[in-house]
Amino acid sequence: MEKSNIIKLNPSDLERQKTCQSEVLRHNLEFEKTTGLEKKAFIRTFGCQQNEADSEKIAGMCREMGYRISDTPEGADLIVVNTCAIREHAEKKALSVIGQYKHEKEKNRDMIIAVCGCMVSQKHRVDQIKKSYPYIDLVFGTASIHKFPELLWNKMTRNKRLFELDSETYEMAEGIPIERNHPFKAWVSIMYGCNNFCSYCIVPYVRGRERSREPEDILSEVRDLIGKGYREITFLGQNVNSYGRTDHLSCDFADLLECAAKLEGDFRLRFMTSHPKDASDKLIDVMARNPKICNQFHLPMQSGSDAILKAMNRHYDMERYMHIVNYIREKIPDCAISSDIIVGFPGETEADFESTLQALKKIRFDMLYAFIYSPRVGTPAASMENQVSDEVKGERFRRLLAVQNEISLELNEAMVGTEPLVLCEGPSPENKAVLSGRTEGNKIVFFEGSPALAGKVFPVHIERADPYALYGKAVL
Ligand code: 5AD
Ligand code: SF4
Numbered sequence: 001m002e003k004s005n006i007i008k009l010n011p012s013d014l015e016r017q018k019t020c021q022s023e024v025l026r027h028n029l030e031f032e033k034t035t036g037l038e039k040k041a042f043i044r045t046f047g048c049q050q051n052e053a054d055s056e057k058i059a060g061m062c063r064e065m066g067y068r069i070s071d072t073p074e075g076a077d078l079i080v081v082n083t084c085a086i087r088e089h090a091e092k093k094a095l096s097v098i099g100q101y102k103h104e105k106e107k108n109r110d111m112i113i114a115v116c117g118c119m120v121s122q123k124h125r126v127d128q129i130k131k132s133y134p135y136i137d138l139v140f141g142t143a144s145i146h147k148f149p150e151l152l153w154n155k156m157t158r159n160k161r162l163f164e165l166d167s168e169t170y171e172m173a174e175g176i177p178i179e180r181n182h183p184f185k186a187w188v189s190i191m192y193g194c195n196n197f198c199s200y201c202i203v204p205y206v207r208g209r210e211r212s213r214e215p216e217d218i219l220s221e222v223r224d225l226i227g228k229g230y231r232e233i234t235f236l237g238q239n240v241n242s243y244g245r246t247d248h249l250s251c252d253f254a255d256l257l258e259c260a261a262k263l264e265g266d267f268r269l270r271f272m273t274s275h276p277k278d279a280s281d282k283l284i285d286v287m288a289r290n291p292k293i294c295n296q297f298h299l300p301m302q303s304g305s306d307a308i309l310k311a312m313n314r315h316y317d318m319e320r321y322m323h324i325v326n327y328i329r330e331k332i333p334d335c336a337i338s339s340d341i342i343v344g345f346p347g348e349t350e351a352d353f354e355s356t357l358q359a360l361k362k363i364r365f366d367m368l369y370a371f372i373y374s375p376r377v378g379t380p381a382a383s384m385e386n387q388v389s390d391e392v393k394g395e396r397f398r399r400l401l402a403v404q405n406e407i408s409l410e411l412n413e414a415m416v417g418t419e420p421l422v423l424c425e426g427p428s429p430e431n432k433a434v435l436s437g438r439t440e441g442n443k444i445v446f447f448e449g450s451p452a453l454a455g456k457v458f459p460v461h462i463e464r465a466d467p468y469a470l471y472g473k474a475v476l
Pocket of ligand 1 (some may be wrong): 166202340341371373374375376428
C-alpha cells in the first residue's frame with residue numbers, strides 16, 4: 001500500500017509507556033508481596049462502542065500493570081470512569097456515578113480515581129472537576145489513553161492531581177494491550193475522530209480530527225482475532241465511509257472491508273457508523289458479493305426534512321438518502337437497515353417532523369435509535385435561537401416511537417416461522433434462564449438451551465415477536 005501522512009505515535013513515546021507500565025507492575029507486585037493482597041481495578045464505561053473499545057485498552061494496560069479487573073468498585077485500588085458527552089443525560093449519569101465513588105475513596109484513602117473520555121475532553125467539565133471533585137486524582141482526554149501508564153505512575157510517585165488534556169496533534173498508538181470484554185465478539189477501531197461537524201454534535205470537539213489506521217495494522221488485528229476464535233468482528237469509526245481519506249491511503253473503506261471479508265476462517269463482519277454523504281455504491285457491491293459481511297446497514301438519517309438536514313450540516317438530502325436505501329435493497333434484498341433520528345432540533349417545525357414520520361413509514365427501518373435533541377456547549381446548534389420546547393420535543397419523541405414500534409412489530413412478526421442463523425451469546429444478562437443471540441441483521445433473539453451453545457452459530461425457529469425482539473427454538 002502507498003505511503004500516508006498518518007501521525008503514528010513516536011516509538012520512543014511508546015517505549016516510555018512500556019517503562020512506566022513496568023514500574024507500576026513492580027510497585028504493585030511489591031504491595032502484593034508485603035500485604036498478600038491483590039491490586040484490583042474497576043472500570044466503568046458510559047457511551048458508545050468506541051468508548052467500550054477504549055475501555056478494553058485501559059483494561060489491557062491495567063492487566064499489564066498487575067491489576068486484576070474487578071466487577072465492582074468495592075475494594076478497588078483503582079477506579080477508571082470512561083465518560084460520554086453525546087447528550088446531557090450521559091454527562092449527568094457519569095457525574096452522579098463519580099459522586100458515588102467519593103464514598104469508596106473514604107473507605108480507602110489510597111484508592112486512585114481516574115476520569116477519562118469525551119466528557120472530560122471539554123474544558124468546562126475539567127474546570128468543574130478541578131473545583132468540585134477534589135477526590136478525582138487523574139483526568140485525561142480521549143487522545144491520551146495510550147499515556148495512561150505514565151500518568152498513573154506520575155500520580156503514584158508525585159502524589160499530585162494530574163490533568164492531561166488532549167493536544168492539537170492527535171496521535172495514534174498501535175500495539176496497546178487489549179483486554180476484550182467478550183470471548184467471541186470483538187470491536188476493531190479502524191479510525192478515530194470526526195471531521196464532519198454536524199451542527200448538533202460534540203464528537204469532533206472531544207475526539208479530534210479524523211485519522212485512519214494503516215490497513216495492514218487493522219488486517220493483522222483481524223487475523224489475530226480470527227486465529228483466537230472470534231466469530232464476529234465489528235469495524236468502528238465515526239464515519240467509516242471516509243476511512244483513509246484524510247490520510248491519503250490508497251485503500252478506501254470498501255477495499256478494507258473486502259480484504260477482511262476474504263480472510264480465511266469462520267467469522268462474520270459488521271461495521272458502524274456510516275454517513276449517508278459518503279456511503280458509496282461500491283461499498284454496497286462489496287457487501288453484496290461477500291457472504292462474511294453481515295446483511296446489516298446502520299445509516300443514520302437524523303431527520304426526514306431537507307431543511308433540517310441542511311441546518312444540521314449533514315451534506316445530503318432525502319433524495320440522496322433514498323438512493324442509498326434503494327440501492328441496498330436492490331443489491332441485498334434481505335439487508336436489515338437501521339437508523340438514528342434526532343427529534344426537536346432547533347427550528348424543527350411540525351411539517352419538518354411530519355416529513356420524518358413520512359420517511360419512517362416509507363423506508364420501514366428494521367431498527368431505530370431515537371434521541372431527543374440535547375444542546376451541547378460549543379456546538380453551533382446550541383446557540384441557535386429557535387430552540388424547540390421540552391414539551392414539544394417529548395411529544396414528538398413519543399409519536400415517533402409509536403410509529404416505529406408498529407413498523408418494528410410488523411417486520412419482526414414477518415419473521416415468525418423463519419429460521420435465521422443466530423450467533424448465540426450465552427445466557428441473557430436480564431434473564432439467565434434463557435439464551436440470547438443476534439441474527440445477521442442484528443436482531444436480538446431469545447431461546448432456550450444450554451449455556452455451552454455460547455459462541456456457536458445455528459438456526460433458530462422463530463415462534464413469536466414483539467417490536468424489540470424475536471423468540472424461538474434453536475434448531476440443532
Ligand atoms: N442530541 C441528541 N442526539 C444526538 N446525537 C448526536 N448528538 C446529539 C445531540 N446533541 C445522536 C445522533 C447520532 C447518535 C450517535 O447520537 O443521532 O447519530
Ligand atoms: Fe457527530 Fe456527525 Fe461526526 Fe457522527 S458524523 S460523530 S453525528 S459530527
